[in-house]
Amino acid sequence: MSAENTQPDLEDLNVIVSGQGGDGSLTVVNLLASVLRQNGMSVYTERDVLSRIKGGITAATLRAFSGERFTIGNHIDLLVAFDIDAVPKNRRQLNKNSIVLYDNSGGSLPDGILGDEIRAFGAPLSRQAVKTFRRDIYKNSISFGLIGRILGLPDDTMRVSFESRFKRMGPQIMKYNLDALTVGLGLADELGFVAGKGLYRIQEIERKPHMLITGNEAMAFGFSVAGGRFYAGYPITPSTDVMDWLIKWSPKFGGVVRQAEDELSAINMAIGSALTGTRTMVATCGPGLSLMQEGIGQLGMGEIPLVIVDAQRGGPSTGMPTKPEQSDLNLLVFGGHGDFPRIVLAPGNPEDCFYLTVDACNLSQRYQCPVFIASDQALSQNTATIDPLDLERVVIDQGKRLDADDVSKLDTYKRYLFTEDGVSPYTIPGTPDGMSLVTGNEHDEFGLVSTDPVNRVRMVDKRQMKMKTMLPELPRAGRFGDLESKIGIIGIGMTFGVILEALDTLADRGIDAQYFQPRTLWPMLDETIEFINGCDVVYVVDLNAEGQLAGLFVREGADASRIRKLLHYDGTPIRSDAVVEFVVNDQTQALGAEEVA
Amino acid sequence: MSAENTQPDLEDLNVIVSGQGGDGSLTVVNLLASVLRQNGMSVYTERDVLSRIKGGITAATLRAFSGERFTIGNHIDLLVAFDIDAVPKNRRQLNKNSIVLYDNSGGSLPDGILGDEIRAFGAPLSRQAVKTFRRDIYKNSISFGLIGRILGLPDDTMRVSFESRFKRMGPQIMKYNLDALTVGLGLADELGFVAGKGLYRIQEIERKPHMLITGNEAMAFGFSVAGGRFYAGYPITPSTDVMDWLIKWSPKFGGVVRQAEDELSAINMAIGSALTGTRTMVATCGPGLSLMQEGIGQLGMGEIPLVIVDAQRGGPSTGMPTKPEQSDLNLLVFGGHGDFPRIVLAPGNPEDCFYLTVDACNLSQRYQCPVFIASDQALSQNTATIDPLDLERVVIDQGKRLDADDVSKLDTYKRYLFTEDGVSPYTIPGTPDGMSLVTGNEHDEFGLVSTDPVNRVRMVDKRQMKMKTMLPELPRAGRFGDLESKIGIIGIGMTFGVILEALDTLADRGIDAQYFQPRTLWPMLDETIEFINGCDVVYVVDLNAEGQLAGLFVREGADASRIRKLLHYDGTPIRSDAVVEFVVNDQTQALGAEEVA
């Protein structure tokens, strides 16, 4: 590195763009993401919006890095504020190296809002946009000129990416946006952000093929590749993107998407479809999941396969529709009245979302029961860079399905045949001589209503037996960090990336921990309880107020005295420093206690 | 006792009347119950019906006793079968002292159906009814003549009770029924059942005032006396009787009952009513409870008081609509998405139903949250004799309610004021200057939507705090048996009477146990966990397949190794011999093991 060039290589960059809802923060972040991806970086983006269409301070955050991260970093390098209110709102995430760029069209930043160390620059973004283009929204492209210069992007790179981005929108729009970029570069000049003198040295690294994808998209895609052909939904944030993706793509695969009049209709349409043998999915979040409870019990009793995505958001009730939380776990595991088998899977990143959805489709038909995918707003909606998915890995297994030939070889076909593994062979309507009755009433082997006590016990046991026989096939946990360590961390969904980053930081600080990522939440796997009981202490990162995850573990045999609950339920996405701090504090106390003893 | 009279006093009698649905078994049992009550006996009746209107073998069972029992006995003294199929179906409950009376209009009982010891008598009940009265249904009254003679009821007593029973129905019907009784007495003569030579010596004991009441009726009545004025429901077995009782009585107290178009409507009508400060209740069972989940979360978030009765039946889904089970416990405790406070109470007999419903009304308004009453089909629908309820014990507490005066003394009124105990004072609409916003979204103290993380945490904590502050006020467990014993038994709902009887039998067999009847299931009280962890072994009588009750205890700190689960889920009401057997077997094994060691 030569003396005159003190710019570091770009390795880990966190940029937040924030403004009033409708200001287009997401657009700026997306543009930046695509430029940085061109430069071989991995990116992760997050949005923080309100449950309203316009107004209120919203934000989009981007992390770009040279390795692999599935979370936003602990502090922000650059804050771009289209609205002055966005500055105090995001102050907590800034540190002394942070730079703030804000729109001063409405006035300068009041003194004292930021510490002295933080460099803040004002530029009349909105004013210039309105003046030059008569439309406020061009402030996005203007800001981009400044952002690029601050970061050290070559002007040409910016132009090229603008061209490719706006190509589809016609020459007029392209021109305006390029002009806006030029205005931005002009403002940059005024502020002394000179080309080639940005924060980083940005080199063109070779771009490996990779995907930029959200959890919701990955689940929708996984469902499709696994042969999913019927999706019924009712719009609800943050699950709607699953439907959106499928509306666009599913017909190309021969599938169909129906928007129902409500969630009751959605799950019952799905049941109707599932009864025909069609692979079927619904996606929703808390309020919808609550409404689907009766249908879910029906799946259990009728032994009907269905995949149900729950993109959890802040609860209870309408709660905080756009905020991440993991507080439906109890409902997923214990919802529906009566006893019935179910599977709850918990992916940690979009890749996991894809493959676990494939597994969910197979498991649902193999074990003829509801399979839930416990996601959360952040996992569902944040975009992450992943290696291209391996579609060849997708194998279809429809379980004990009988076709006409199979049936013709039987003396008797019984839809709910008692079997050792609890799984009965099934036909689909249309199969000659495969007629059956499927019902939510207790029934005999043929599906005829029965309240005979002996039959009842056998039927319940048969259904419960499935929970046992499926155990070997259920997705196993991810294991990370120092696998010998007696300090464990557990977390699911969006905490996956957070805990992985925390592991690194903890290691830097002399604490070698290991991360156990349960990918099957229910039925509880022995490995999970063994992991907990094999550690001295296990930190459970529980994104809810009640400690629902930890509660499940204890109920299933984990030693409560080993568990420390890190409860996070303020509606913000948890960051790795919260985990690090919690572990370090607890470890220090433990050490302290030992010293005293 | 003179030598010629070997008839014992009637102390404990179990009679089952069984036939095709529509045969009127219940009528006979009710008639018998009223006669025996006149004679100072306590009675307990149970019905075993199918989820259809006519046909299929159904039964009504009566226990009459001189003490206090809240369960049917382990074997039947007299089986009255209007249909021959009813004999094999009920055989298991007979022993060598049992008597069977059956309708032989369609032919005699095939040989070998009953053991040799059991005395069976056929009489042409239906044939006589049709012959004499042209209506099959008169077989009920005919059979009564035989039953009375078999048991030892004086003919006059029977006649008198017929007169009082049929008085309201007009002279014609009264005459026919008295005639039918006479026909029955004639048949009795033919079979050699002579007046005064029955099984028992039935003396007129002085009749203490007492009530014959079901759990459902007691809850409806308790609700009314506690000032409950709005009930919304949707018919569903076995909860409908709550609505039926209220339809009849509530208007007399100024209340109203609405049958809604479904359970979603019912709970939301109830919410509308509750918002006005009116004490409000809904009753349902599994399927309805599942449909109400969203509404229940709304109660939690909006801090709206409501009492919700769950008369549990065989699940999952439509399950076994007329059969008792306790498999909604997980849904009661963990239902609804997100974290919110709730109370689950568990009465064990109609008296308990009454007083706990009163408590539920008070708690719901004091803590502004949903209060569930976990009943079950048997507790809800069986009739039991109880001492007259003490209405003076009913005290109304509407919690922190502010009237116009209170409000006018405040500077600021905030619906969701942060308070130390988590409970905010509330106004009801109509109160000047008491305007508020109630919402299922996360909100600030005024009820305005807020996603501010600091506010969020405080609001969640405030709501969760209520679960702590309410603890001292929650109904405490019933404790029975040998309170020093290290052998514990736990059970709720219909198992109350079963376990009490089992305690006696166990004591007779040398095992002194104690029964702990948790009357608050959630939040879990320390007393419950302390009880379990203070015993050597605790038998949890869990009327479901999954061990839901035991699971709750373990999750909340009970030592799983002390717990033995007696799981009963065949749809029949559990009897005390099942409990006795389970405990004795386990104790014997334990002893065996000790001896070996």
Added chain:
Amino acid sequence: MTKTFTPARPIWCAGCGDFGVQQALENAMKNLGIEPHETVVVAGIGCSGSLQNNVRCYGYHALHGRVLPTVTGAKLANTDLTVIGVGGDGDGYAIGGGHLMHTLKRNPSVTYIVMNNGTYGLTKGQASPTSPNGYGENIEEDLDPILLGMSIPGSTFLARGYTGQPAQLLELTTAALEHAENGRGFAFLEVLSPCVTYNDTYREWRTDVYDVEQDPDYDASDKVAAFTRLMALRDQGRLPIGLLYRGERPALEEAALNHDFPPLALQDIDPSKLMDKYQQALESFMR
């Protein structure tokens, strides 16, 4: 031949109208040559909701009120099937009322037969949406679901039968099945099916019914005229029966599905079959 379930003996009370509905349905299926193994009967919850147990074909006992979403899903998933919904008035008009409205609007080619007895039979006689004002505790006017159907754009087949007129009932059932079989959309047939135990209306209905097919002026192809006539008959206390409205509108499955593919349920879902398309989707994430 492989043995499957033996259809159950009906569990209805002697004299229940539902016997007639079942008979009409079985005969209509037979007459039209509809194969049992290609038929799914989806039933609601109620006395009426046990019909599927008695018929030889695929049967599904839905959740209370959810017959219509279920049949819609089943039909879309396999258009080769004959999909028939059956249920009660409580099931279909109370808890299921919203779905009725939306299914009429959607127009999937399925048949829906409601056994209307003006009461909740199975739960022992509470008022249903079609119970008249004054029945039991009821203080509401009775709903006429056919009138409702007239008000919904998209409805294509509205009929009412009466179990007391079995020949016509068979015809109407046949017509309804044909409407759906021919892909003309949603065939809604309400059958007046008395509950002898809780609402014995045989005598009343015998005199109240008014057979529009006997009325040369009745125009079943004109919604407005039909609505007008039905309202007038209602005012006279008459219960119109017959084919009350038939219209044309593309069926849901026509509009919703990609017809380049076989029915969803019959597709070969081995990933290799569509690997190019999946790859295309994958690449959309790589841009």
Added chain:
Amino acid sequence: MTKTFTPARPIWCAGCGDFGVQQALENAMKNLGIEPHETVVVAGIGCSGSLQNNVRCYGYHALHGRVLPTVTGAKLANTDLTVIGVGGDGDGYAIGGGHLMHTLKRNPSVTYIVMNNGTYGLTKGQASPTSPNGYGENIEEDLDPILLGMSIPGSTFLARGYTGQPAQLLELTTAALEHAENGRGFAFLEVLSPCVTYNDTYREWRTDVYDVEQDPDYDASDKVAAFTRLMALRDQGRLPIGLLYRGERPALEEAALNHDFPPLALQDIDPSKLMDKYQQALESFMR
């Protein structure tokens, strides 16, 4: 005076029709002298479902689709209150469609204002039941809830306003509130309230609306005539506005409540007050 919540500033997009609905409601309340503290506004979920935050009175944010059961319960529990439901077309006609039908049938004296924008605003523009065929992914005909209302016996007040005609909207809102205040039953007012962000229909609707109040032949007291006219207008692509139907039927609270007692919420529930009656109930178990 005690301070309570400060009504929120609306969070709607500039130009959203819902501003006009709020204004009409506030003015109508003022004109009729309805006291804020005796008023409860119950709102659905959606952009429209934030109106209650902006108005000074008791406010309740219901569950999605459950405005109508909620207002019914509130009104029955305290007939002294003015109870007003507000919400969107998705809320009221999709998930809430069944309740609409049953509330029209029940006729409680509450006002219900639906801000119909033909889309799901808050969830970003999906089709609602009133979206025309072809809007987004929609392949269904649009529902006309007023026609639906005509088909329901028991409906007593059906009107449609348009935010582009604020004077009439104020009149209609006033008339609706009056209908309910006077205990004449359920006042259903649908307001065409354009969503400028996802379904900007201002221009279309301006030309499509047809004010029946300008039509001397329109008879709002005759359901059949009104239905006929509305169907004809629909065929012409017109959107009828104005008071479309008004009829007479006893209101729910009239028929349902025991009028010997004060409103439920205002009763003194101390058990001593009714001890004789409770005792009577107790004795009924002792026989």
